[in-house]
Structures are given as structure tokens and as C-alpha cells.
Amino acid sequence: MSEDEHRNHGAEKREKDDAQVEKGHRPDALILHEIIRREGEEELRRTTLALSLSAFAAGLTMGFSLIVPGVLKGHLPHEPWAELVLSMGYSIGFLIVVLGRQQLFTENTVTPILPLLTDRTVASLMRVIRLWAIVLVGNILATFVIASVLAHTDAFQPEVRKAFAEISRHTIEDPFWTTVIKAVFAGWLIALMVWILPATGSAAPFIIILMTWLVSMCGLAHIVAGSVDAYYLVAIGEISFPTYVTGFFVPTLIGNVLGGVTLVSVLNFGQVVPDMEGNRRSDA
Template sequence: MAGKNEESQQSGASEDDEQQSEAMERQSASPDVVYEAIRLEGEEELQRPSAALFWSGLAAGLAMGFSFLAQALLQAAIPPAPWRHAVAVLGYTVGFIFVVMGRQQLFTENTLTPVLPLLRDVTKLPNVLRLWGIVLVANLLGGALFAWVLGHTELVGADVHAELRAMAHEVVAPRAAVIFLRAIYAGWLVALMVWLLPGAESARLAAIVVPTYLIALAHFAHSIAGSVDVFYLVLGAQASWGDYIHFFVPTLLGNVLGGVTLVALLNHGQVKAGEGGGG
């Protein structure tokens, strides 16, 4: 009888262990786990050679051109309707999907990833600035090359070029203060996307599409995606380099502020406070 009781207790304990194991698998990743995953990725990026960062950044800049092109293609294909913009901006997410799923270097992602190691060790600042500088220049070169080919070849028809011009003029039209504010939100959303990815698992595509769709839907300003738009005008002699600076400077500052302050610092503070409180 005692043996049966022991077997029953062992069986119950085994079932409890299995249930606890299954429950842990179904739990979302904790902030500490997400933080550590991103921090380790940041450490890895900081150790990459400059040449590798450049080529990866160039590929990302080229890929971001597809956000500009895909949205214009959809707008040209959809007849005028109240819901046209809401559908067409799905094209904007395409470049981000290519970049993130292809693990290419995009400047606005790097307002979070290498910043977490920096917040633990400020001596990494020169290496963070090296990464930022190389990736930003490479992204812009890639975007400019895509825009030049788009504007100087017969890659797309006149109807699509009309949409490309209209979209690009919308990017440079707002006042600098408005662009700056919109850029803060864009930087915030991109950094949130990066924060979501480690725990997204099978929902990685949604974790990319939802934040970037909101950026396009709300006309928020993204330094790389928006640069492709403005390069299309400038390299086609339809806007000046002054117009580009009017767009780029407040956008760059806003993206960095949104990514570093609203995501990196806040989530770093959340994790460090948890460590200080004993979990």
C-alpha cells in the first residue's frame, strides 16, 4: 500500500513538473531575457569589422528603396478611394521586412541594439560611434543609388513616377519642427520593433509590419526610408540639397532621440530596477 502511495505521489509530481514546464514554454519572454538577447546582439555588432558593417549597411540602404517603390506601385494600382492610403502604405513595410529578416544593418535599429552594451560600459562609446557612422553613411549611399536608378531609367512607368514624386514632396513639405516630432515617434516605433523581435518567435513578421505600417500611416519621418524619397527628387533636379538637409537633420535627431531615450533608456532602467529590487 505504501508503495502504491509513493508511486502515486511520484506520478503526481511528474505531472506537476510537466505542467510547469509547459507553462514556462507558453510564457512570454521576460524583460530581462529580451534585454539580454538584444544586449548580446549589440555586443556582436560592435565586434564586427568596419568593412562588414559597410557592406551590410549598403545592402540595407538599397533594400529600403523597396519601401518607396512598393508603396508607389500600390498607389498607382489602386483607384482613388478613402481607404487608398491605408492600403497602399502596406508597401512601406516591404523594405523593413527585407532588412530585418535579412539581418542587414539599418541605422535606426542601431539606436537600440548597441546602446544597451554602451549603457553598461561607457568605454564602448567610440565603437558605438564607429558603428553608427559607418552604417549611416552606407545606408544613405545605398538609398541614393536606388533612387538614382529609379529616377534615371525606365524601370517603372509614368503613372508610378507620378506617385513617387507626390510621395517624395509630402516628405519634405512639413516644417522642420513637425518633421522632428514625427521622427521621434518613428525612432520610437523602430526601436520597439527591435525590442519585440526576440520574443516574437512565429510572429516575427507581424512584429516588423505593425510598427512600420504605423510609421507610414501616420506620415512619421524615418531617416533612411525618407532619404530615398528625397534623393529621388534631388537627383532628378526636382528639389535642392537644401531641401534634403531640411528633411534629414531633424529626422536624424528625432530618430535617435526616439530610439535611445524612449526605448533603450527606459527599458534599461526597467531591467536595472528589477535587478536592484531582487527581481
């Protein structure tokens, strides 16, 4: 082999090696930011009807985060390990919603916020508020529907409906500010899940189950999944609607937004700003 051929062979090998390294390299924070920012832009451009239907579907689907644990609780023995299994059942609703690309409010504390942080204008803020309002209303109305169906039909056996009530009582047992703090942690975990999902590839279902299992296992407060539980108590006449609003909805909403927006969106945006500015200077 001549010297030129040897040099060319070495260059080709380096290119192949570089390609393999690039393929196996985890995307850095700037790439994750750009993927999620573009997804946020797409969501902000969707029509009101599309967002409403997707949000309503997500709220109905989140009913499985009560149904599956309730069915498990109705059949499993009263042992300490059973609680860990019940917490795993909580993840089913999230798994369907996220993989099905349905609109869930807590996911939207990240995806539309990154476009807003990039383009900090009143117009961008109004687009985010519109998206939040549509998705939150759709999610919550759907939780009322599914909770009412569970409460007023015989679709599930009496012991399972009893388990629904027992599980649901945990959503309103804490004082206002304790619920806020628990909701901050829940919003933080769900937003982190959204942030890391683009880097997980085929492991996405495992990540969804893991992060949402932690939310349930730690007894944290999620505005949509918890709304199914809390409104179930309203539907069976155990609590009043004002108690649902003040004891669950308001503190959980505050905490989820704070956890998602400040602890994930703003902090992760902050870490990529220097890289973004560096790229702009390089392009110039």
C-alpha cells in the same frame, strides 16, 4: 499504487506542467534586455567591411518602401481606402531588411545602446559611435544610389514615376521642428519593434509589417526610408541637395535618435536595472 509511487507520479506531473508553463510563458523584460544586449555586443564586434556591406544592402533594400507604394499608387483608384493600402506597401522594405538581418540605422538606436548602458565607459561609447557612423553612411549612400536609379532609368512606367514624386513630396513638406517630432515617433516605433521582436517568434513578420505600417500611415519620418523619397526629388531636380539636408536629413536624424535612444533604450533599461541588481546580490 504505493504512497511513494503516487508521490513520485505527482512530482513528475508537476515537472511536466511547469515545463509546459515555462514554454508558453512570455519572456520578461530582463530576458528581452539580455537577448538584445548580446545581439548588440555581436554587432559592435563586427568588422568595418561587414558592417558597411550590410548597411549598404539595407539602404538599397529600403528602396522598396518607395517602389511598392509607387507601383500601387500608379494603379489604384484615387479613393480614401487606397492610402491604407499604400501604407502597407511601405512595410516591404523593412520586412526584407529586418528578416534578412541587414544593418538599419534606426535598429541600432537600441541594440548597441544596451551594451553601452551596461558598460558606461568611453571605450564603449566610441564603439557605438563607430557602429553608428558606418551604418548611417552605408544606409544613406545606398539610398542615393537606388533613388538615382529610379529617377534616371525607364525601369518603371511614367505614371509610376509620377507617383514616386507625389509620395516623396510628403517627406519635405513640414517645418524643421515638426519633422523632428514626427521622427521622434518613428524612432520610437521602430525601436519598440526591435525590443519586442525576440518575444514574437513566428509572428515576427506580422509585427514588422504592423509597426512600419503605422509609421507610414501616420506620416512619420524615417531617416533611411525617407531618404530614398527625399533624394528622389533631388535626383529629378525638384529640390536642391542643401534642402534635402536641412529639410529632411538633419531633423529626421535628430528625431529618430531621440525617439529610439531615450523612449525605448533608456526607459526599458531602467525597468530592468532593479532585477539585474537583485540577481547580482543573489549570485553574491
